[in-house]
Amino acid sequence: MPSMDSEPSPAMPEIKISIKGVHELLANLKPNKATGPDDLPARILKEYAQEIAPALACIFQRSIDTGSLPEDWRRGNISPIFKKGDRTKASNYRPVSLTSICSKTLEHILHSCIMDHLDQHDFFADDCILYRTVGGPEDAEQLQQDLNTLRAWETRWQMAFNTEKCFVMKVIHVKNPSTHKYMLGGSILQETSNHTYLGVDITSDLKWNHHVDKITASANRSLGFLRRLTSPSVQEEPRPGLSPHSVRPHLEYSAAVWDAYTQDQITQLEAIQRRGARFVFNDYQYTSSPTSMITALKWDPLSLRRKERRLNVLYDAVHGHLSIPARTILRPTTRSSRFVNINNTYHRQISTKKDCYKFSFFPRTIVDWNQLPFHITSATDQEVFKQQLHEHLRN
Structure with a gap:
């Protein structure tokens, strides 16, 4: 060393x-x-x-x-x-x-x-990401200099990046993007339109179709596996604990980040829960109603669970429980409205025309947050907030 x-x-x-x-x-x-x-x-x-x-x-x-x-x-x-x-x-x-x-x-x-x-001492990291807003050749060259610095660091510490597993992804909304090629250690890095980071599939257009397709396919495989393991005989009593606990993690991991907003994606995700209800009741007849089964099981819609999770994450960010620079993004409301109060627990909405940004975490969750009653947004205890939010969303 x-x-x-x-x-x-x-x-x-x-x-x-x-x-x-x-x-x-x-x-x-x-x-x-x-x-x-x-x-x-x-x-x-x-x-x-x-x-x-x-x-x-x-x-x-x-x-x-x-x-x-x-x-x-x-x-x-x-x-x-x-x-x-x-x-x-x-x-x-x-x-x-x-x-x-x-x-x-x-x-x-x-x-x-x-x-x-x-x-x-904040030493540990098991992956590395470089990013920069590139508006022209000078920005592209600066990003290449960042890669050169990374190359010098790996050489100094007698390490080596596997360039076959290093990718460039350009998040763009223009017809003629830059064609600049980036290099690391003498190798041109491959470009990709989607990449999995910390278990979430991110695409260059910042849409979640690819991720939703992936997690629903995984959940379907899990349900199929459970069905093959269990007896085909008709069950007299439902088994509400089996399906949700084994399949929901596939559908809700990091959901606060990617929460689906198109009706097609929402329907695609809810279809897994409907299939799970059929599995619990062991009832796959065409005339049976999965909606009635879900009601009997007292399962919340997955969209509601994701919304609740987003609001909990925003609460944690506002109160400094997460390493998210919320204070640099959130601004208290200043105009007169039914949401304004002297304690400024509500936030100014973020204006945007792009759906990929409009339905991203902060712009979307701020809208949901501002619709909550004051006694919930002003809660100082985390557990009190969670309980009151849970009850409010289901009333």
């Missing part, structure tokens, strides 16, 4: 292994956890945690101090898991290694200590 003239943050303290900490980790092991190449079962480690912890803590500390591991702990059963892209390329597979439970326990300790230190 390169030596720095000055350290911007304090060095990480030495890791000290405690018998108590090792004992707690062993006692909390799942008895049926898969064993590694050493064939030492989790049940033995769990049931005899008190007896094993002192010796294991000594081995852990010795391994950290010397930078070495027992030979058995270095071995692992590796399986390739496909991520995305071309299935014929090895780089599109993630290696998953099944190592010994003792080795995983030491790994857990090291990971916790390192992450605590990195989080304290």
Whole structure:
């Protein structure tokens, strides 16, 4: 590693292994956890945690101090898991290694200590994004300089970006966009019209059709899998806990960011819930009413749940619970209206002609926020706000 003239943050303290900490980790092991190449079962480690912890803590500390591991702990059963892209390329597979439970326990300790230190000093990031408003050749050149700086950083720290997995996406609404090519480490970066970032599919036109298609397909596969697992016999009682908890995460992950606004997208998402209701009642007859089933199950429309989530996120942003620069975007209302009050808990609406911006988080949620009663927007306690909002949206 390169030596720095000055350290911007304090060095990480030495890791000290405690018998108590090792004992707690062993006692909390799942008895049926898969064993590694050493064939030492989790049940033995769990049931005899008190007896094993002192010796294991000594081995852990010795391994950290010397930078070495027992030979058995270095071995692992590796399986390739496909991520995305071309299935014929090895780089599109993630290696998953099944190592010994003792080795995983030491790994857990090291990971916790390192992450605590990195989080304290804002070091950690597992991806990198550069962005800039490009209005002409000078802006494009400046963005290329940013990439050159990134290249210098990776060289200095003896790292290497995989340029095959680095992309350029231009968010534009013009007929003749810039054709400037960007490079990283001598390689021209590929251009793409959509890219998945933190589990959300973002497209160059900032529409959510591609993302909604993807998550509804995933939810449909999950429902199909559940149906194949269950008995085809008619159920006498509904099973309201099975479908929502296993499928909704597919449909609601980061929903505050991408909340669907076109009727086609809303209908496409609600269709999954209607299919889920049929699964719960095990009733797929054409004459049956999914709407009646949903009413009987007391399920809220997914659109209402997404709206509630957006309002909760805005509340958190306003009160500084999230790292969102809300104060630089939100402006208190100044003209006379039924929403104005002396405490300025309502916000000026953001004017825009583009639907992709009009229905994005802040412009859209501000409109919904300004329609809430004052006693909700002025709530100072987060739990009180959530409860009052929940009741208000359903009355």
